Amino acid sequence: MVAAAELAGRGHTCTLTEQSILGGHLSSVTSIHGYPGIEETSGHAFASTLSRTATNAGVEIRAGIAVTSLQWINAGFRAELSDGGSLEAACVVLATGLRPLSTGLAREAAYAGRGVSYCAECDGAFFVDKPVVIYGNGEGAAEAMNLLSQTSKPVYHVIPEATGLAELEVADGGAVFLYRGWHITALEGESALRAVTMVSKADGLARTLDVNGLFVYLGRQPADELVRTFLQKHHELRVTPKALPDLANTGLFVAGELVGTQSLVETCADGVAKARMASSHLQR
Amino acid sequence: MLDTNLKHLSTREQLGVAVSGKPNVVVCCGRMGPMCVPVYAAMEELESTYSHVAFYDMEFDIPAADAIRSLPECRSFMGLPFTVYYKDGAVAKATSSMQSRAQIEPILKAEFGDNS
Numbered sequence: 001m002v003a004a005a006e007l008a009g010r011g012h013t014c015t016l017t018e019q020s021i022l023g024g025h026l027s028s029v030t031s032i033h034g035y036p037g038i039e040e041t042s043g044h045a046f047a048s049t050l051s052r053t054a055t056n057a058g059v060e061i062r063a064g065i066a067v068t069s070l071q072w073i074n075a076g077f078r079a080e081l082s083d084g085g086s087l088e089a090a091c092v093v094l095a096t097g098l099r100p101l102s103t104g105l106a107r108e109a110a111y112a113g114r115g116v117s118y119c120a121e122c123d124g125a126f127f128v129d130k131p132v133v134i135y136g137n138g139e140g141a142a143e144a145m146n147l148l149s150q151t152s153k154p155v156y157h158v159i160p161e162a163t164g165l166a167e168l169e170v171a172d173g174g175a176v177f178l179y180r181g182w183h184i185t186a187l188e189g190e191s192a193l194r195a196v197t198m199v200s201k202a203d204g205l206a207r208t209l210d211v212n213g214l215f216v217y218l219g220r221q222p223a224d225e226l227v228r229t230f231l232q233k234h235h236e237l238r239v240t241p242k243a244l245p246d247l248a249n250t251g252l253f254v255a256g257e258l259v260g261t262q263s264l265v266e267t268c269a270d271g272v273a274k275a276r277m278a279s280s281h282l283q284r
Numbered sequence: 285m286l287d288t289n290l291k292h293l294s295t296r297e298q299l300g301v302a303v304s305g306k307p308n309v310v311v312c313c314g315r316m317g318p319m320c321v322p323v324y325a326a327m328e329e330l331e332s333t334y335s336h337v338a339f340y341d342m343e344f345d346i347p348a349a350d351a352i353r354s355l356p357e358c359r360s361f362m363g364l365p366f367t368v369y370y371k372d373g374a375v376a377k378a379t380s381s382m383q384s385r386a387q388i389e390p391i392l393k394a395e396f397g398d399n400s
Contacts, residue, residue: 020384021325028318042287044321063329064385113363113380122317123381126362192360213362 001050001059002271003093003255003278008057010279015087016059017079019066023047024097025220026264035264046264070094070230072237076251091278094227095255095271101218103135107187108216115193116214120144127152127213133196135184136217137161144215149176156209158182158198160218182207187214222258253278286341287316288324290331293342296351303370308337308396313352314344314365319382323365326385334392336399369395 001023004016021027029043038046055061066082076090100118102108108116117123120134124147133156134144141157149155154175162180179198185206186197196214199206224241230252231239239246244254255274261267285292293299293311303309312327314320327339342349344364352358355375358366363381369391370376376395379387 020386021322021329023325027325028321030316030318030321042316042321044316044325045287047325048289064333064389112382113361115362117319117363117381119317119319119364122315122319122364123362192362 001054002268003275004059005054005057006272006275008059014059017062017065022051072234091251091282093253093255093274096223097257098220099223100220105187111193118216120147120215124148130212132213133211134215141217251281288341289328290339290341293340296348299351302340304373306338307372309370311340312365312367313342313349320365323383326388334399337396
């Protein structure tokens, strides 16, 4: 949205497509601190302001529409859209950001709201005195463990990346059973989650945990399918996913978290920078 | 009151009037957390496309929300928000936890039809 607003503000005709909600992950951030000039705001409010700014600058926003493929044509690019339409443009700024990693297990979506959760703070109260498993690592998982260990019993923490044998931790007021180097392979239950099966990476040992809740904290990964497909289709460009700035010569600019920005300030600044590069490209 | 651009419901009476006053009503009952906000945002975006549907939000923790929380359709729910779709005053569908725009739209079409 930042790049789109900047381009439209510079007088270029600009269409913004967003397959999900405007602002993406930012919209669900509860509180934003440390953005220059803003004491505190919610991600939703910040994204709404960006959306209004883009609209006021003249950006045509097509929410709920995904770009399904991107092709380099003589005068620029052709984007096929999920509604069956298409767009042609001299420049493209790709800012598809990051998406949360799911377990990839068949019944994960079916159990969402019926045992599977991605937010301990939101849904922990539904699992008081019930057994739960936290799946993943990092700050979010640690916060979830601290929170759930106070209310749910027992709490299992399954970390897929690390290796080693199972350990036992005892937290204040409850038990946390930590499994390093295990990965969850199946979810079980009828109308709601009742158990998960996990397998040890070290020795292939399988174990079933009877749980009512699964809290998934597997992190996020770049939503870069579009650019990867584009690079495969146009291998003559000889650009690897690690050298995305090289694409600028074609008029394709990759921005934001896709190129590794680490904060909202960096992401917005990169959006402006890529829009300015795109504007220069358009004026050649 | 939730910090959204949706119409807010804060009493049982308001909920009753909203549900009985229009044939197609969606009420999203949640908090301002990361699972709920995307649903409100999706509903805000869908309001203009589905003008024959009335979209509301309601705080999960207020007493009036018991009217949503205690619905038989929501009894097994274990994730915020609770989103309830009313057709002609009756519950037609209810979902738990975060729903994307891509998940909400088919429900709107199935329960309320296209805006034609």
